[in-house]
Amino acid sequence: MTLDTLIIGGGISGLSSAFRLAREGMKVAVLERDVLGMEASWAGGGILSPLLPWNYAAPINQLCHHSAQLYPQWIDEIRTHSDTNPEYWPCGMQVLLPFDDPNLLRWTSATDEATYPGFSISLTDTGSLWLPNIAQVRNPRLISALREALTTLGVTVLEHSGTTRLIFSPNSTAIQHVESVHGNHQAGAYLVCGGAWSQQMLADAPPTKTITPVRGQMLLFRTTTDTLKHIIYYKGTYLIPRRDGHLLVGSTLEYVGFDKSTTEEAKNKLMEQAFFLLPALRSATLEKHWSGLRPGSPDNIPTIARHPHTSNLYIDAGHFRYGVTMAATSSQIIADLISHRTPGLDVAPYAWG
Numbered sequence: 170m171t172l173d174t175l176i177i178g179g180g181i182s183g184l185s186s187a188f189r190l191a192r193e194g195m196k197v198a199v200l201e202r203d204v205l206g207m208e209a210s211w212a213g214g215g216i217l218s219p220l221l222p223w224n225y226a227a228p229i230n231q232l233c234h235h236s237a238q239l240y241p242q243w244i245d246e247i248r249t250h251s252d253t254n255p256e257y258w259p260c261g262m263q264v265l266l267p268f269d270d271p272n273l274l275r276w277t278s279a280t281d282e283a284t285y286p287g288f289s290i291s292l293t294d295t296g297s298l299w300l301p302n303i304a305q306v307r308n309p310r311l312i313s314a315l316r317e318a319l320t321t322l323g324v325t326v327l328e329h330s331g332t333t334r335l336i337f338s339p340n341s342t343a344i345q346h347v348e349s350v351h352g353n354h355q356a357g358a359y360l361v362c363g364g365a366w367s368q369q370m371l372a373d374a375p376p377t378k379t380i381t382p383v384r385g386q387m388l389l390f391r392t393t394t395d396t397l398k399h400i401i402y403y404k405g406t407y408l409i410p411r412r413d414g415h416l417l418v419g420s421t422l423e424y425v426g427f428d429k430s431t432t433e434e435a436k437n438k439l440m441e442q443a444f445f446l447l448p449a450l451r452s453a454t455l456e457k458h459w460s461g462l463r464p465g466s467p468d469n470i471p472t473i474a475r476h477p478h479t480s481n482l483y484i485d486a487g488h489f490r491y492g493v494t495m496a497a498t499s500s501q502i503i504a505d506l507i508s509h510r511t512p513g514l515d516v517a518p519y520a521w522g
Contacts (some may be wrong), residue, residue: 178362181210181492182485184315191322198325212461214409222327223276228518236498243497250318255311260402262303291397321437327351358507359484367486376472377522380487381467381478384423386435389457390416406442418443423504474521
């Protein structure tokens with residue numbers, strides 16, 4: 170089979186791009202070093218917003234807010250090809266923080282329906298900020314839904330592919346093929362979506378915005394369905410309720426290389442913060458403690474682009490904490506670039522070098 174696009178990396182970026190391209194009729198294959206979606210895409214919380222938008226640069230907010238607007242329709246598109254419900258839920262988010270934050274004051278004075286449609290912010294009676302339009306998705310179920318959709322659309326998925334190697338033409342103006350344990354693979358376009366491992370995959374053509382692993386540890390509690398109905402954020406800690414009574418607590422930011430181990434220190438700190446924010450959790454059951462490696466990048470800005478010198482090489486990586494958040498828009502940008510269309514957003518901030 171002659172492929173239109175070979176995607177290297179089966180996390181949220183690779184799966185969402187494969188879905189977009191396959192829906193446009195392209196022949197697509199995905200190579201995953203391990204199991205689809207089981208790295209940062211599975212490990213995160215699924216909040217469809219920057220945690221504090223006023224602390225991020227415009228390119229981050231542009232991607233996040235545009236993606237948030239696309240999400241309801243995108244989920245509907247996925248569900249036409251899948252039986253799994255990703256549990257998209259506009260539950261709102263309560264933010265507890267000092268209100269003399271200059272970034273916040275600038276943000277609230279500049280933010281309106283014209284700049285970010287559907288976004289609103291208000292001060293509650295309890296002295297917190299209430300963001301009613303913030304939504305979440307249950308990311309493990311989103312991964313499962315996308316996997317089912319790719320099967321329905323005829324996308325080839327090759328897991329446990331191990332280390333892949335990009336073979337360049339003699340003058341490096343094109344990729345000739347990709348080597349993996351499954352053999353050699355040829356395609357019209359090659360898209361690297363390797364998350365925290367993207368820098369290693371692209372040793373011969375690295376993105377200038379260096380991508381490095383950043384460990385995040387999280388906890389999962391079993392509670393009752395009425396314990397919490399919205400997201401809470403306070404000083405780096407967030408609580409995310411699921412509709413079935415599960416509740417996530419996250420997360421740490423640790424620059425420890427490719428170490429995915431969990432620590433008692435992090436668990437105890439997260440539990441202490443969670444109990445402070447929601448005392449009812451003291452009687453809940455702690456079910457799981459895990460970590461994931463985010464693809465960190467300078468200023469959180471991902472690289473979503475075609476290589477400036479290698480004509481058939483593309484990248485969608487470096488989303489740091491917001492791969493799931495940005496997926497609906499990032500995948501659309503990649504589909505536009507591979508199809509030689511002009512994206513609807515200014516993509517200059519996400520350029521490759």
